[in-house]
């Protein structure tokens with residue numbers, strides 16, 4: 001079987017690193033600053049590209065020195081990828097540990113380049129070091145708990161490359177001497193091919209992870225209220241329609257709860273609009289804490305909020321309303337009171353609009369009766 005020329009493979013890796021470095025660099029520039037880690041992910045391919053130059057191009061430096069630097073830069077690229085992953089998930093890099101370990105590896109490589117030249121030992125050291133970096137990236141990603149496609153793709157790429165590295169390490173340690181990097185053997189082509197693929201797939205994985213995060217952030221912005229963090233009007237109404245459809249299909253009742261803060265205009269007028277905003281945020285936090293996971297809570301408009309209680313009839317919704325009112329009066333400086341109107345789905349003829357109307361009417365009834373209470377309709 002004809003083996004691929006190692007120089008061509010290295011050049012291919014360099015070209016891919018160039019393209020992916022540019023893509024990630026542009027993303028770093030134009031994506032929201034909340035997407036962390038892109039800088040390190042963009043640096044990794046740039047470093048791999050420079051490594052390619054040291055390996056493949058004859059330069060003014062001695063060949064052995066070029067190999068030493070090339071190996072170091074390849075390792076550094078994977079370290080930067082690891083740091084990018086940590087930053088992306090909001091974890092600081094352990095720089096002290098990284099710098100010490102990297103310096104040690106470079107010293108060992110220098111030893112087996114100059115005083116005690118051994119290509120075999122250099123291969124073993126670099127391979128083992130990259131395997132350690134891959135393992136810690138893998139463990140970190142696993143512990144991050146994220147299981148979406150881009151993370152899975154990066155994990156699979158790291159795991160496969162790790163397998164190749166371990167095979168290489170084992171084979172390099174089990175024979176007295178191995179061929180040179182530029183020997184056109186099938187085994188060498190396999191290792192270099194795996195490296196090129198790893199460079200490409202890890203960079204693509206980084207692109208996908210960042211893009212997925214931007215999509216999630218945009219989705220959140222489109223469905224949530226900035227001030228209170230609750231669902232916005234459109235999103236909570238969408239949930240109501242979904243629940244209504246479910247009730248039509250399965251015949252299970254659900255309840256809606258309209259909540260309006262009492263005398264909120266007076267709060268604004270007395271303490272200022274900003275204080276009013278803080279009261280709204282505090283109200284949202286307390287209410288969220290009083291609800292179950294399956295309940296949906298959204299800002300209907302101004303100081304009026306809507307709660308959707310799936311699978312819940314009025315009798316079960318009323319204690320929830322009381323729980324919310326209790327949660328709002330705990331002695332906190334931002335405490336307030338609220339009037340609540342509750343209604344439940346009444347059967348196939350009932351609509352979300354009709355339910356909203358009834359919940360609103362019940363809430364106004366609560367206001368008329370003196371506020372800070374719940375009425376059902």
Ligand SMILES: Nc1nc2c(ncn2[C@@H]2O[C@H](COP(=O)(O)OP(=O)(O)OP(=O)(O)O)[C@@H](O)[C@H]2O)c(=O)[nH]1
Pocket residue numbers: 227260261262263264265266268272273274275276277280301302303367371
């Ligand atoms: N600070 C702040 N105020 C808001 C916001 N949205 C609406 N408001 C204010 O909420 C007040 C609502 O006042 P009203 O509708 O008269 O109701 P109220 O004073 O709560 O009186 P009752 O509902 O009858 O108890 C208005 O002054 C609005 O300007 C907001 O996002 N932040």
